[in-house]
Amino acid sequence: MLAILEILLECAPALGVFSERALREAGCIAIYGDPEELLNNDDSSPLAPS
Incomplete structure (x- = not known):
């Protein structure tokens, strides 16, 4: 999840x-x-583990 947040912050x-x-x-x-x-x-994100 941390890597995803880092990408989001870079793209913000x-x-x-x-x-x-x-x-x-x-x-x-x-x-988002x-x-x-x-x-x-x-927990409801498509990125959440299933």
């Missing part, structure tokens, strides 16, 4: 550039507003 400046619609059309299956939102929902 670009996150506000794309609309949720554009991200969904590009194939994103989960979109910030790393804290991902952490708060990590």
Whole structure:
């Protein structure tokens, strides 16, 4: 999970550039507003272990 957060933090400046619609059309299956939102929902994230 730490590696994923590091990637998110590196990409954070670009996150506000794309609309949720554009991200969904590009194939994103989960979109979080910030790393804290991902952490708060990590148990229901597609990244969560099954």
